[in-house]
Amino acid sequence: MSAPERRDENMYIVRNALRNIARSKGRNVLVGIIVLVIAISSCVALSIRQAASKVESQSLDNLKITGQISVNRESLFQNTQNATSSGSTSSADIRSKLSSLQGPTLDELKTYASAPSVSSFYYNISSTVNASNNSFEPVNISSSQNSSNSSASASTQDRQNARGGKEMSGNIPEGMGTQGNFSLTAYSDESAMTNFQENSSSITDGSMIDLTAADNTCLISDELASLNNLSVGNTITITNPNNDGETYTLTITGIYNNSNTESTNTMMQFSTSSDPANLIIISTGTMNNIVAQSTSVAKTSTNQDTGVTSTTALRTKTSGTYVFNDVSAYESFQNEVKDMGLSDDYSVFSTDLNNYEQSLVPLKNLSKFAGIFLLIVLLVGGVVLIVLNIFNIHERKYEVGVLTAIGMKKGKVALQFVTELFTVTLVSIIIGTAVGAAVSLPVTNSLLASQVASQQTQSSRVEQNFGRGRQQAGASVNAASEGTMASPSDFSGQTGKAVTNYISSVQSATDMTVVVELLGIGVLLTLISSLVAVIFILRYEPLKILTNRT
Amino acid sequence: MSILELNDLSYSYDGIHPILKDITYTFEQGKVYAIVGKSGAGKTTLLSLLSGLTEPTSGTILFQDKDITTIDRYHYRSKYVGVVFQGFNLLPQMTAVENVELSMDISGMKIKNRCEVAMDLLDKVELDEAKANRRVLKLSGGEQQRVAIARALSYNPDILLADEPTGNLDGETQDAVMNIFLRLAREENKCVIIVTHSPEVAHQADIVYELKSVKSAKCADLSSLQ
Numbered sequence: 128m129s130a131p132e133r134r135d136e137n138m139y140i141v142r143n144a145l146r147n148i149a150r151s152k153g154r155n156v157l158v159g160i161i162v163l164v165i166a167i168s169s170c171v172a173l174s175i176r177q178a179a180s181k182v183e184s185q186s187l188d189n190l191k192i193t194g195q196i197s198v199n200r201e202s203l204f205q206n207t208q209n210a211t212s213s214g215s216t217s218s219a220d221i222r223s224k225l226s227s228l229q230g231p232t233l234d235e236l237k238t239y240a241s242a243p244s245v246s247s248f249y250y251n252i253s254s255t256v257n258a259s260n261n262s263f264e265p266v267n268i269s270s271s272q273n274s275s276n277s278s279a280s281a282s283t284q285d286r287q288n289a290r291g292g293k294e295m296s297g298n299i300p301e302g303m304g305t306q307g308n309f310s311l312t313a314y315s316d317e318s319a320m321t322n323f324q325e326n327s328s329s330i331t332d333g334s335m336i337d338l339t340a341a342d343n344t345c346l347i348s349d350e351l352a353s354l355n356n357l358s359v360g361n362t363i364t365i366t367n368p369n370n371d372g373e374t375y376t377l378t379i380t381g382i383y384n385n386s387n388t389e390s391t392n393t394m395m396q397f398s399t400s401s402d403p404a405n406l407i408i409i410s411t412g413t414m415n416n417i418v419a420q421s422t423s424v425a426k427t428s429t430n431q432d433t434g435v436t437s438t439t440a441l442r443t444k445t446s447g448t449y450v451f452n453d454v455s456a457y458e459s460f461q462n463e464v465k466d467m468g469l470s471d472d473y474s475v476f477s478t479d480l481n482n483y484e485q486s487l488v489p490l491k492n493l494s495k496f497a498g499i500f501l502l503i504v505l506l507v508g509g510v511v512l513i514v515l516n517i518f519n520i521h522e523r524k525y526e527v528g529v530l531t532a533i534g535m536k537k538g539k540v541a542l543q544f545v546t547e548l549f550t551v552t553l554v555s556i557i558i559g560t561a562v563g564a565a566v567s568l569p570v571t572n573s574l575l576a577s578q579v580a581s582q583q584t585q586s587s588r589v590e591q592n593f594g595r596g597r598q599q600a601g602a603s604v605n606a607a608s609e610g611t612m613a614s615p616s617d618f619s620g621q622t623g624k625a626v627t628n629y630i631s632s633v634q635s636a637t638d639m640t641v642v643v644e645l646l647g648i649g650v651l652l653t654l655i656s657s658l659v660a661v662i663f664i665l666r667y668e669p670l671k672i673l674t675n676r677t
Numbered sequence: 678m679s680i681l682e683l684n685d686l687s688y689s690y691d692g693i694h695p696i697l698k699d700i701t702y703t704f705e706q707g708k709v710y711a712i713v714g715k716s717g718a719g720k721t722t723l724l725s726l727l728s729g730l731t732e733p734t735s736g737t738i739l740f741q742d743k744d745i746t747t748i749d750r751y752h753y754r755s756k757y758v759g760v761v762f763q764g765f766n767l768l769p770q771m772t773a774v775e776n777v778e779l780s781m782d783i784s785g786m787k788i789k790n791r792c793e794v795a796m797d798l799l800d801k802v803e804l805d806e807a808k809a810n811r812r813v814l815k816l817s818g819g820e821q822q823r824v825a826i827a828r829a830l831s832y833n834p835d836i837l838l839a840d841e842p843t844g845n846l847d848g849e850t851q852d853a854v855m856n857i858f859l860r861l862a863r864e865e866n867k868c869v870i871i872v873t874h875s876p877e878v879a880h881q882a883d884i885v886y887e888l889k890s891v892k893s894a895k896c897a898d899l900s901s902l903q
Contacts, residue, residue, distance in 0.1 A: 150770045184720070331885075396748070526768060529766045529767070532730060532766055533755065534784065535755070670725055670731050673764065
């Protein structure tokens with residue numbers, strides 16, 4: 128018999144199955160409702176997972192990653208503790224090592240920048256300074272009064288001295304130097320000035336300094352200028368916090384506005400120098416000149432008890448930023464620097480990647496819950512369908528007996544039953560997909576919004592209790608619309624101030640992948656639940672069924 | 678030429694107590710056979726064996742000289758043997774005509790006007806169109822029996838097995854049904870095997886086999902039943 132003939136001959140199975148569905152409406156409506164509930168739930172759950180994975184991959188594609196090399200304290204403490212326990216290292220050695228590890232030098236950073244995975248490299252050198260003879264004052268946001276209010280200047284000054292001034296030097300570990308009230312930062316090039324690149328800062332008066340010239344010019348914030356009545360063309364004199372006698376005069380060539388300063392207002396400031404308003408921007412040439420002069424006049428002393436040597440030279444911190452085209456380049460870089468000789472005391476980290484991962488937390492949580500929910504729905508739904516099918520087949524035992532007694536093969540009887548179930552399942556899946564697709568987007572966004580809200584509450588509670596963000600010091604949390612990625616909004620010379628922009632909505636949920644997955648679920652459910660029916664049918668003997676009934 | 682042969686056939690449900698023992702019968706085309714016997718003599722069991730619903734414990738059943746345990750018994754049941762079961766075994770949720778059509782489908786018959794053929798068959802057993810389109814569940818016992826006969830004849834089998842086919846019919850219809858069976862044997866060369874309690878039915882058969890409880894069945898002539 129040819130294949131088309133066999134197909135025609137077996138068409139009665141489908142015809143019979145369809146007639147049976149119409150005949151047993153009650154039973155099939157019940158099965159249909161169960162499958163419909165499974166289909167809608169699965170559609171929503173799959174849509175959430177699909178949306179999460181889509182947003183994740185799209186965001187990752189658009190993400191330009193920057194990375195930094197910094198001291199890996201965890202590894203450092205581990206190593207030194209191991210050495211101490213074996214008796215080979217004294218606590219003085221640990222202190223010495225800790226104080227000596229200030230981060231890689233600029234030359235080292237530049238060496239690693241030659242790694243093939245690096246797209247571009249920029250750096251900044253930062254330090255802290257004081258105003259000479261308090262000739263100008265820092266913006267102090269810890270004051271309850273507006274820092275631009277000049278009448279508050281005296282009390283502000285007192286507080287500032289108590290907090291971040293020289294008096295604090297006693298608490299700073301030996302050799303670490305004294306923290307100044309202003310931050311002095313030099314950028315390698317314009318790309319290093321991330322705030323200007325991202326339009327959160329802009330020159331409002333005067334002009335940008337020449338970043339390569341050693342011309343002792345600087346940029347100051349509009350808040351600082353306003354507080355001290357400074358304008359373009361004025362000069363400011365700064366001193367080394369470790370040595371009051373060491374002064375440097377800078378000419379103001381420009382005044383900038385930093386719109387991000389407001390975000391720091393609620394945070395506890397340990398030093399006014401960490402306030403972006405107190406940032407003085409100079410060129411690398413000017414910074415090199417200042418450092419060279421400071422080093423030449425520096426005095427060194429050694430503590431007899433601890434053996435730690437300290438110097439009065441202006442302490443600087445160099446921070447290099449490597450730009451990568453994608454995540455894989457960033458990951459390659461981590462291995463490349465190890466091969467290039469980066470010690471285990473240092474590690475590569477990326478604030479962008481960290482923020483990116485943070486931004487996805489609510490969506491990922493939701494996706495995880497959706498996965499668990501889907502599993503439960505499928506398990507419960509599968510069991511209900513199996514049980515229903517067992518009852519169904521018991522009820523239709525006589526029909527199986529008659530059909531096999533008049534010569535219908537058991538396989539064909541089973542095929543007819545599976546066709547009935549599959550048809551009901553398919554119709555329910557189609558309706559369920561349509562309903563699920565309609566509700567999945569609002570449901571996803573509503574669930575996501577509550578996830579974001581819960582995440583924000585958690586973060587703000589931690590922030591409130593600890594005075595800092597949960598993931599990183601000073602992180603504040605904002606919800607952002609779709610696709611808005613978190614970016615470090617800090618000046619690179621400052622630490623731990625970043626905004627986590629959670630992805631709080633998705634634009635599409637159900638797509639063809641979800642539909643195909645749902646069809647797969649339908650086929651799987653039909654197969655699993657009808658498998659039981661098939662097993663029963665294959666076990667039945669027509670004579671026994673008919674004899675029992677007679 | 679024999680179409681069915683039973684050689685030393687025995688059957689036991691539990692393997693210990695035989696229901697049928699050492700039965701040797703021969704069935705030929707063109708004849709009507711009656712199998713008679715008391716209740717519990719194994720008449721229905723014999724019918725189940727002949728229809729291939731179960732296998733003998735010992736001995737053989739040859740269909741056209743082939744042991745039916747070696748052939749596809751679904752094919753055998755759906756094509757070569759039509760069975761009118763004692764309990765009819767119709768599908769109650771289907772109409773009479775659908776029941777007939779279904780067995781035609783299962784047998785693999787290739788005819789275009791299936792519905793017409795089914796209607797004709799039902800008409801022959803005196804079921805009109807209204808009843809033919811009624812669900813079996815809503816038909817009387819006698820009407821259901823006629824549907825069962827029409828179904829058994831629907832695919833034109835070589836052998837027709839009937840278990841008490843006239844049990845629920847009145848005298849007139851009983852004669853009509855018997856006439857169908859006789860005509861099938863005489864005119865269409867079918868082998869008709871009827872299991873019956875009725876002496877009238879047995880009387881009209883060409884050959885009567887009498888089953889005795891757990892004893893070897895033997896061929897009885899018609900006069901012994903009268």
